[in-house]
Structure formats: structure tokens, C-alpha cells
Amino acid sequence: MTAPTVTPSPIRAIVTGHSRGLGAALAEWLLERQIDVLGLGRSAHPTLAARERSPSAAQFTETALDLADPAALERWLASGALHQFAHGAQCVLLFNNAGTVEPIAPLGAQDANAIARAVMLNVAAPLMLANAVASEQASGPAQDRRIVHISSGAARNAYAGWSIYCATKAALDHHARAVALDAPPAVRICSVAPGVVDTGMQATIRATGADKFPQRERFEQLKANGQLATPEQAARQLIDYALSDAFGATPTADVRELGKS
Numbered sequence: 001m002t003a004p005t006v007t008p009s010p011i012r013a014i015v016t017g018h019s020r021g022l023g024a025a026l027a028e029w030l031l032e033r034q035i036d037v038l039g040l041g042r043s044a045h046p047t048l049a050a051r052e053r054s055p056s057a058a059q060f061t062e063t064a065l066d067l068a069d070p071a072a073l074e075r076w077l078a079s080g081a082l083h084q085f086a087h088g089a090q091c092v093l094l095f096n097n098a099g100t101v102e103p104i105a106p107l108g109a110q111d112a113n114a115i116a117r118a119v120m121l122n123v124a125a126p127l128m129l130a131n132a133v134a135s136e137q138a139s140g141p142a143q144d145r146r147i148v149h150i151s152s153g154a155a156r157n158a159y160a161g162w163s164i165y166c167a168t169k170a171a172l173d174h175h176a177r178a179v180a181l182d183a184p185p186a187v188r189i190c191s192v193a194p195g196v197v198d199t200g201m202q203a204t205i206r207a208t209g210a211d212k213f214p215q216r217e218r219f220e221q222l223k224a225n226g227q228l229a230t231p232e233q234a235a236r237q238l239i240d241y242a243l244s245d246a247f248g249a250t251p252t253a254d255v256r257e258l259g260k261s
Helices: 021-032 072-078 081-086 112-136 164-181 200-206 214-225 231-242
Strands: 010-014 034-043 062-065 092-095 146-150 187-193 253-254
Touching: 010 021, 010 081, 010 112, 021 034, 021 092, 021 231, 034 081, 072 081, 081 112, 081 187, 092 112, 092 231, 112 146, 146 164, 146 231, 164 187, 164 253, 187 200, 187 231, 200 214
Parallel strands: 010 034, 010 092, 034 062, 092 146, 146 187, 187 253
Antiparallel strands: none
16 A cells, blocks of 8 residues: 655754753644654653654654764764755754753862863754754755754853853854854844743752852742743744744844833
């Protein structure tokens, strides 16, 4: 029996760190919007890979990839897998979501390997993927490439104990500003802060000693007072913005400010 023909969606999205937290919510909501998703991360999404697929549904694929390993990411980019996924799409979205808040410690008490992994995961991997997605526009029919760096309020405000996290998130903001000046054809970019989202990263923050992160109590209060956004809420806002005509008009944004006059 001949297998039914699967029509690819005109929009396809790549989500890093797709297996949990905000990344998982992004993957789930993109699929709800009938957008094909490629997940990149060390672990598999707990439910999407096993879901029942139908020819009419958006397609989900995932690749096990340690984005903190530069050699592994280089090999994957050289394999042509990104081109195969993006080819034929009218619009390709990249959500550079994967990241780490560690090491949380003052200067002089940080683990050197943790610093290196954080810089690779938070900065080098997003920049390498952004470059690869932008270069795809020269080899396919898509007229639209949209790069979403998941930033943070820490990119714009310094926190004691977070020198690595603040610096790496600020790097994404400044990358978006410089790329906007380059104005590459068919590419839009924005580094977007999603607000304070109730993810595993927040649990890590609350479990950190006050000697390493003096503002821990503030984040404990946000959790206790129900002031954290859910991953689903943040994901919907990010996707709506990424698909809007306004996306890319400014190189940095905050979902809490979107829609305000």
C-alpha cells in the first residue's frame, strides 16, 4: 500500500533545548499551530516523539545533540541536516532557547569548565545556528528567516553571582543589534526576554545559597506569590511575536512590554 503523501508546512521551526521548560512548550505550541518542528538537545522530549502522527499533522523530529560541544555542533551543521529540514519552507524560525544559568558564584569561585560550557551553550551555539539559518536563504526558496534569541532581564541588568549568565545573555542582545545593522537579505532577528518563567532554571536559582546569589530571596518570593509565568504562557507570547509583522523591527524586546503603547 502506498504511503500517504505528507505535505510540509510552509513554516518550519528549529527549537534548541526542546525537551523541557520553555523549549518544550515552544515545540508543543508550534505543532499546535501546524508548524513543523526540529528539536535540538541532549535529551528527547518526553511525549512528542511517541505521539501518534497523521499525514495532516505538523511533523516533529528531534536530534540528540550536546550544544555545549562545539565539535558535535560543527559536525551536525556540516551534515546537511539543517538544509534538509529547511528546504522548501516559505519561512524558517530559529528559537535559540537552550541555555544555562550556571555557574552561579562570584568571580574567583567559578568552575573553569562550567564557564566554558556556559559560553558555548549560551553564546557560541546560538551564533553558529543563526549563521547557518541565515545562509540557508541563498540555497532555497524561502523569503523569510526569523531568528529568536531567548534573552533575559539579566542581559540588561547586572546581578551579583550571575556574571557569566549576565555576560552571555548580553552577548545575544548585542549580536542581534549588530546583525540588524548588517541587514542580511530575508533575515529578521530579535533577542527577546521572556519574563520570569517557572522552569527548572528557576528551581536551580532557588536552590542556590545566598552566599553565591544574594538575590535568591527575591526569586523565592516571585514563586511564592504566583508571579512566575508558565512556560506555556511565555511560549505563546514568543510565537505570536515571532510570527508577527512587528518582529525584527527592533533588535531587542521583552514580552512583558509587547503590546504596550
